[in-house]
Amino acid sequence: MDKKEFIARRVAKELKDGDVVNLGIGLPTMVANHVPEGINVYFQSENGFIGLGPAPEEGNEDPYIVNAGAQCVTILPGGAFFDSSTSFGIIRGGHVDITVLGALQVDEKGNLANWMIPGKMVPGMGGAMDLVTGAKKVIVAMEHTVKGNHKILKECNLPLTAAGEVNLIITEMGVIEVTDKGLVLKEINPEYTIEEVQAATEAELIIDENLKKMEI
Amino acid sequence: MDKKEFIARRVAKELKDGDVVNLGIGLPTMVANHVPEGINVYFQSENGFIGLGPAPEEGNEDPYIVNAGAQCVTILPGGAFFDSSTSFGIIRGGHVDITVLGALQVDEKGNLANWMIPGKMVPGMGGAMDLVTGAKKVIVAMEHTVKGNHKILKECNLPLTAAGEVNLIITEMGVIEVTDKGLVLKEINPEYTIEEVQAATEAELIIDENLKKMEI
Amino acid sequence: MNKIVSIEEAISHIKDGMTIMIGGFLGCGSPHRLIDALVEKGVKDLTLICNDSGFPEIGSGKLVVNRQIKKLIASHIGTNRETGNQMNAGEMEVVLVPQGTLAEQVRAGGSGLGGFLTPTGVGTVVEEGKEKIEIDGKTYLLELPLRADVALIAGHTVDKFGNIVYHGATRNFNNLMATAADLVIVEAEEIVEVGAIDPNHVVTPGIFVDYIVGGGK
Amino acid sequence: MNKIVSIEEAISHIKDGMTIMIGGFLGCGSPHRLIDALVEKGVKDLTLICNDSGFPEIGSGKLVVNRQIKKLIASHIGTNRETGNQMNAGEMEVVLVPQGTLAEQVRAGGSGLGGFLTPTGVGTVVEEGKEKIEIDGKTYLLELPLRADVALIAGHTVDKFGNIVYHGATRNFNNLMATAADLVIVEAEEIVEVGAIDPNHVVTPGIFVDYIVGGGK
Numbered sequence: 001m002d003k004k005e006f007i008a009r010r011v012a013k014e015l016k017d018g019d020v021v022n023l024g025i026g027l028p029t030m031v032a033n034h035v036p037e038g039i040n041v042y043f044q045s046e047n048g049f050i051g052l053g054p055a056p057e058e059g060n061e062d063p064y065i066v067n068a069g070a071q072c073v074t075i076l077p078g079g080a081f082f083d084s085s086t087s088f089g090i091i092r093g094g095h096v097d098i099t100v101l102g103a104l105q106v107d108e109k110g111n112l113a114n115w116m117i118p119g120k121m122v123p124g125m126g127g128a129m130d131l132v133t134g135a136k137k138v139i140v141a142m143e144h145t146v147k148g149n150h151k152i153l154k155e156c157n158l159p160l161t162a163a164g165e166v167n168l169i170i171t172e173m174g175v176i177e178v179t180d181k182g183l184v185l186k187e188i189n190p191e192y193t194i195e196e197v198q199a200a201t202e203a204e205l206i207i208d209e210n211l212k213k214m215e216i
Numbered sequence: 217m218d219k220k221e222f223i224a225r226r227v228a229k230e231l232k233d234g235d236v237v238n239l240g241i242g243l244p245t246m247v248a249n250h251v252p253e254g255i256n257v258y259f260q261s262e263n264g265f266i267g268l269g270p271a272p273e274e275g276n277e278d279p280y281i282v283n284a285g286a287q288c289v290t291i292l293p294g295g296a297f298f299d300s301s302t303s304f305g306i307i308r309g310g311h312v313d314i315t316v317l318g319a320l321q322v323d324e325k326g327n328l329a330n331w332m333i334p335g336k337m338v339p340g341m342g343g344a345m346d347l348v349t350g351a352k353k354v355i356v357a358m359e360h361t362v363k364g365n366h367k368i369l370k371e372c373n374l375p376l377t378a379a380g381e382v383n384l385i386i387t388e389m390g391v392i393e394v395t396d397k398g399l400v401l402k403e404i405n406p407e408y409t410i411e412e413v414q415a416a417t418e419a420e421l422i423i424d425e426n427l428k429k430m431e432i
Numbered sequence: 433m434n435k436i437v438s439i440e441e442a443i444s445h446i447k448d449g450m451t452i453m454i455g456g457f458l459g460c461g462s463p464h465r466l467i468d469a470l471v472e473k474g475v476k477d478l479t480l481i482c483n484d485s486g487f488p489e490i491g492s493g494k495l496v497v498n499r500q501i502k503k504l505i506a507s508h509i510g511t512n513r514e515t516g517n518q519m520n521a522g523e524m525e526v527v528l529v530p531q532g533t534l535a536e537q538v539r540a541g542g543s544g545l546g547g548f549l550t551p552t553g554v555g556t557v558v559e560e561g562k563e564k565i566e567i568d569g570k571t572y573l574l575e576l577p578l579r580a581d582v583a584l585i586a587g588h589t590v591d592k593f594g595n596i597v598y599h600g601a602t603r604n605f606n607n608l609m610a611t612a613a614d615l616v617i618v619e620a621e622e623i624v625e626v627g628a629i630d631p632n633h634v635v636t637p638g639i640f641v642d643y644i645v646g647g648g649k
Numbered sequence: 650m651n652k653i654v655s656i657e658e659a660i661s662h663i664k665d666g667m668t669i670m671i672g673g674f675l676g677c678g679s680p681h682r683l684i685d686a687l688v689e690k691g692v693k694d695l696t697l698i699c700n701d702s703g704f705p706e707i708g709s710g711k712l713v714v715n716r717q718i719k720k721l722i723a724s725h726i727g728t729n730r731e732t733g734n735q736m737n738a739g740e741m742e743v744v745l746v747p748q749g750t751l752a753e754q755v756r757a758g759g760s761g762l763g764g765f766l767t768p769t770g771v772g773t774v775v776e777e778g779k780e781k782i783e784i785d786g787k788t789y790l791l792e793l794p795l796r797a798d799v800a801l802i803a804g805h806t807v808d809k810f811g812n813i814v815y816h817g818a819t820r821n822f823n824n825l826m827a828t829a830a831d832l833v834i835v836e837a838e839e840i841v842e843v844g845a846i847d848p849n850h851v852v853t854p855g856i857f858v859d860y861i862v863g864g865g866k
Contacts, residue, residue, distance in 0.1 A: 017433060018433050033771075035614060036844065040433060042639060042855075045705040045818065046748065046820050047674040047677070047818050047821055048636050048674070048818045048820050049631065049817075049818055050639055051631065062817060063677070064677060064678070064805075064816050064817030064818060064819050065818055066675070066677050066817075066818055068674070068675075069675075069679070070674075070676070070677065070728075071674040075631050077627030078593040078595060078627060078638060079624050080595055080631050080634035080637040080638070081631050081632050081634070081815070081817060081818060082637065082820065082822055083752075083820045083821060083822070083823070083824040083825060083852075084633075084674075084748065084749075084752035084820075084821045084822050084825060085543075085753060085755075085756045085824075085825055086749075087749075087752070087821075088543070088748065088749030088752050088753065089539070089542060089543030089544070089611065090543075090611075090637075090639070091544075091749060092543055092544030092545070092749050092767065092768070092769060093542050093543040093544040093611060094544060095611070095639060095640065097758070101580050111772075113805060122445045122726070122727075122733060122736070122745070123725060123726060123727025123816040124701070124723065124724055124725040124726050124727040124745045125725070125745060125747050125748070125775075126701075126724050126727075126748050127639040127724070127749060128747075128749075129725075129747040129749075129769050129770055129773065130747050130748060130749035130750070132771045133768050133769045133770075133771075134749075134768075134769070136543055146763075159773065159774050160772060160773045160789060161773065162769075162771075162772065162773065163771065163772025163773065164772070170678075177676075184767040187653075217592060225619025231438030232651050236856050248704055256544070256650060258486070261601065262531065263457040263458075263460070263601050263604055264601045264603050264604050265600075265601055265848065266569070266854050266856055268469055269846065278480075278600060279615065280460060280461070280467075280588075280599050280601060280602050282457075282458070282598040282600075282601055284457070284458075286458040286459070286460065286511075291600075291848050293843050293844030294808060294810040294812060294843040294844060296812055296848050296851035296854040297598070297600060297601060297603055297848050297849050297851070297857070298603065298851075298854065299603045299605070299606070299607040299608060299635075300483070300531065300532075300534075300535035300603075300604045300605050301533075301535040301538075301539045301606060301607075301608055301760075302538060302824060303535070303604075304531065304532030304535050304536065304760070305756070305759060305760030305761070305828065306760075306828075306854075306856070307530050307532060307758055307761075308550065308551070308552060308761030308762070309759050309760040309761040309828060310520050310761060311828070311857065312854060320842045327555075337510075338509070338510075338516060338519070338528070339508060339509060339510025339511075340506065340507055340508035340509050340510060340533075341508070341528060341530050341531070341558075342485070342508040342509060342510075342531050343507070343530070343531040343532060344530075344744060345530040345531075345532075345533075345552050345553055345556065345558065346530050346531060346532035346533070346552045347556075349551050349552045349553075350532075350551075350761055373455075375556065375557050376555060376556045376557075377558065378552075378554075378555065379554065379556065381557070390625045419507050429486075481733065485815065495750070512702040522818035536762070540765070544767070544768065545753070545765050545766055545767055545789075546766030546767070546782065546787065547765070547766045547782075547784055547789070548757070548762050548765040548766070549762055549763030549764045549765070549791075550761070550762055550763070551763065565763065565764075565791075567763040567764055567793060570763065572762075572763035574766075574782075576784060597849065598849065599849060600711070600849070607852065630848075632814065632816060632817070633849075633850050
């Protein structure tokens with residue numbers, strides 16, 4: 001299975017019945033395809049609605065119903081449209097249970113950097129800073145390394161998106177919880193050894209005493 | 217003509233085409249009956265709508281369409297309902313052109329007291345503080361004295377509703393503008409002499425060099 | 433997730449000493465059946481946040497008359513003589529707040545803001561004990577957010593997920609309080625199926641609502 | 650009071666050096682015909698406040714490409730390479746603002762608030778130069794209001810008084826910007842008679858709107 005697909009499936013297991021969820025662009029968006037059976041979650045789109053549904057069938061696109069990446073989507077029955085201040089009232093006010101985002105870097109203090117590389121790429125933070133600050137649970141979903149370089153660091157050196165707000169890091173190698181004591185490896189993909197995961201991680205990992213096999 | 221009716225009619229002459237207007241309870245409400253012909257003004261009701269219309273015919277009352285005094289009213293075509301934060305966004309944000317209120321006291325600095333008499337009557341300020349602070353033009357409409365006592369003072373001694381926000385005072389005796397230099401008598405009801413108006417006013421009146429006859 | 437419950441079950445979450453918000457403006461848009469149930473249940477020592485204390489026989493004023501309120505935060509109490517009586521006798525603490533400030537405090541509480549700067553109340557007793565901040569030469573009061581344990585609100589048409597459409601002037605504080613309490617109970621005039629409300633017409637999204645009671649129709 | 654004017658007349662109010670707001674989110678809900686007219690007119694040295702700078706060929710991004718913007722205040726510029734180019738070349742000043750903060754700044758500008766406290770941006774470069782205020786042990790940034798000379802917004806159904814109903818996700822910043830500019834111009838998808846819109850469904854009350862252009866239908 002594709003790494004991204006694997007990560008998205010594991011993230012989906014974090015969803016609980018009734019959760020309000022905001023998914024970032026890219027890998028996080030794939031989580032929507034794997035909501036566990038028997039539960040209802042409500043996807044929020046920060047550009048102004050709740051009840052985000054799948055892409056419309058060809059020919060049924062409504063150009064005014066798009067997600068935060070400007071792709072045509074649908075709204076499910078029971079959804080609602082609102083303006084940007086209400087949308088971010090929902091986000092900042094703690095009414096989003098889970099937000100799932102990618103990262104350029106994340107560190108052992110729960111700091112996240114995902115909005116700019118000085119001198120190279122400055123897309124802007126969009127809604128990410130509000131989402132990471134406001135959501136009850138922040139999950140970073142990403143490949144563990146980029147071109148062999150560490151992304152899970154002792155300390156981020158790129159400009160932060162938010163300080164100390166990340167709760168969980170899910171990669172193809174394992175599931176890592178951010179705690180007061182540092183990063184705790186809670187689950188490991190059996191395709192890797194603990195040593196391999198540590199080698200791919202700059203920050204020191206605390207191995208959970210009940211370390212589990214990462215399953216999807 | 218009844219004093220209150222006379223005052224309300226004179227206040228109505230201040231209205232301009234397109235004005236958004238909020239009228240307080242009592243005498244100010246009577247202003248709505250005298251909007252000059254040929255102009256449209258839009259009455260705002262701080263409990264949550266714009267386009268306040270007259271009382272409904274008997275039998276046509278909608279208990280959910282009431283003014284800020286809980287009386288059944290109507291909404292005119294082109295009106296809109298909103299919540300209290302939007303309502304006071306309109307008020308505080310300077311989108312109300314004129315507010316007309318009664319006063320217990322008003323003084324030469326434009327201070328207004330109309331929400332409590334310590335130890336006696338404490339109804340609360342309701343929306344008055346926001347209205348007086350936010351409206352572009354604040355008109356105090358009231359009888360010049362109460363039981364022979366002054367209401368237009370050198371300095372209010374009751375708790376203020378707002379400091380320095382009153383623009384115009386309209387009574388049965390005349391029209392008084394609040395200026396940096398003090399209270400300027402702009403118009404006088406020909407039934408009274410300047411001396412009589414001054415005697416009924418604690419604050420010193422500056423007589424406008426173009427003092428006009430107060431007409432309705 | 434079935435949100436529709438009996439009034440008794442909904443009210444069972446309200447305990448002595450809690451802070452509650454109740455929607456409505458002089459009773460218009462108040463959840464009257466929930467208020468009646470609270471009066472009957474007799475929970476006490478409540479802190480009540482609402483626009484006004486209604487009338488003795490209408491709206492949240494009934495809770496004042498029944499002496500269930502320890503502290504009242506409101507903008508207007510003039511239509512319920514009993515509120516003034518208890519306040520003057522020192523039996524109930526009353527905090528009077530300008531209506532626009534109160535609305536904004538509830539909105540701030542629901543939207544994660546730590547406070548806001550308003551010109552309302554500057555130069556009056558409302559500024560007592562508050563920080564004053566000058567911005568571009570104009571003075572503002574720093575006002576803080578308000579939240580509650582439970583909000584009791586009223587909606588006109590409510591779908592089974594809790595999406596609310598209001599009618600007329602009933603929206604007032606209901607739409608704001610729905611965002612600012614740990615538990616939100618809406619009393620529906622009419623309950624409809626999910627999907628029956630146009631998503632462009634929803635005023636309060638259903639994610640804010642925990643329980644629905646009703647419906648009159 | 651006839652608010653319906655030609656695009657030319659509406660645009661005639663926009664002068665070099667003004668601060669303008671333009672609604673929309675990556676072009677969705679942007680007033681496209683007004684933007685095209687602005688491009689054609691060529692007014693320059695504008696300060697532009699908008700959620701994002703769209704795409705080079707869509708939305709407010711066209712004004713960037715045409716080099717009419719001196720300063721841009723936005724939350725996202727990643728979809729318009731020309732914005733980054735001009736920023737890096739020092740040809741355009743760009744202020745990046747978290748989207749929720751930007752929305753709230755516009756709302757504050759329109760509703761008479763002197764500012765608000767948000768936790769967003771604490772511990773990041775966003776906090777640079779801003780006052781930090783601690784409330785109940787939590788740190789917030791004091792963010793200030795934004796206003797403009799002119800707001801260009803788009804509405805779906807607009808009555809002749811300017812009441813607006815939006816469709817889908819087009820509401821975004823339009824509803825906020827309508828309150829926060831000295832002059833507000835709405836581009837209507839469809840113009841209807843006064844009274845045709847249910848007052849319970851109005852999202853932006855017509856009192857905020859000065860001019861209406863349109864309607865496509």
